Amino acid sequence: MSKATNNMTNQKAVSPQEKAAFFAEFNNGLHRIGRITLVLAVIMLVSVPFIVGAMNGVMPDMKGFLKGFATVGLIYIPVAIVEFLVYTPMLGVGGSYLSFITGNVTNMKIPCVMNAKDIAKTEAGTPEHEIVSTISVAVSAITTTLVIVAGVILLVPLQPILQAEALLPAFNNVVPALFGALGLKYFLKSPQIAVVPLVLMSVLCIAVPAAISQTSLLLIPSGGLALLIGYLLFKKGKL
Template identity: 35%
Template sequence: MNENNASRQDVQEIYDKEYIPYSVKWGRLTSLVGVVASFAPVVVLLVVFKVMPPIDAIITAATIRISACFVYYFIEPISFQPVLGIPGTYMAFLSGNISNLRVPCSSVAQNAAGVKEGTPEGAVISTIGVAVSVVVNLAILTIGVLLGAQILKLIPQSLINALVFLVPALYGAMLIQMVLYSPKMAIVTVPLGVIALLISKITKIYDSSVAILISVFGAIILGRLLQNTRWFSDEEA
């Protein structure tokens, strides 16, 4: 990328000394305040409407949900963080719909700006991409609730059926773009990811989200090992 205003060291300096400390401080604080704030609806139900389910029903339901989701609490932030960058990760997880909306939008934004994942510029553009997706998603959902159920009549069924394919199409596009960016890396990481997923699908020893983790971490380790060899020429680094 063009760097007429700042040298590489300056950029890294701004990133390390200002951008990241600020993002961690405020991102973490707002996320943790967000955890507390998410209880507002049940507080209102209790205080205003005096509606409180029996405590054992709360525990039963929560236990079912937490045990079903527990591994994902860890797998998803670890897997998606390299793409999203630090501030983008806080925002993506607080706003939800991560793999079907936030991660693709982050990648699309980074591609459009011509910056690479994992660089300071990548983290900045990813954050902008995720923030834009929050605004767009919120706008559409707000229009949706205001119009209510009749909005379903406004959207033709064929369009609803077609929309299902947007996300896989986008995944394919992003994958091929990454392959073209780093073809030598792709030669080893693509088979690894496919094998990890096939083992999950066929043997069902582990879930497909564990396959993402294996794919991501395996790729990181392979990337690290291959860097010591002469596998990468300068054009990819």
């Protein structure tokens, strides 16, 4: 065990062998609970649209679902695999199960774990780090849930204001607002990747106006092109 890790442990209590055996058993327990609870959570989450549909006498349109999912899957399944491979070593076993079900992994859970690791002075791969990261992710998720619950309670009485006719342009333009802000952030991050897809997509939408309403299809060539340019730049060592 490292000097840093020793700082936060009481050395009288456990021998390294006992600790290793205990930790292996502890991790197996986390895997067992993690898998069971994740499966149950997935069932609950997927049931929600069906329950709401049943309450209103409608069901999800499977053709529309498959059409939407084909595009979404193409973009987000590779992202999910990359995130899984990159982030789980930082999050540890318990932290990974919790982070991937509670979300906001990159913008909240990873920084929170890094912060907790710095405070507790643990090193990745040690039992202490595993414990600290699980606690920090769990506490972070609970805190977020409570803050949002409080916000939602406050939001309910504001419903009539939020649904006022005058606010319609705001909510009808929530997607452009997102991609304007996000676009600037990502374009600044990788301007050499951004130029070609941005120019090509703009020219395409000006030349073929019918393409404008098919943004979900445009994402595929645009994303593919950006990936290709990124890969070529990476190979040349220019990223």
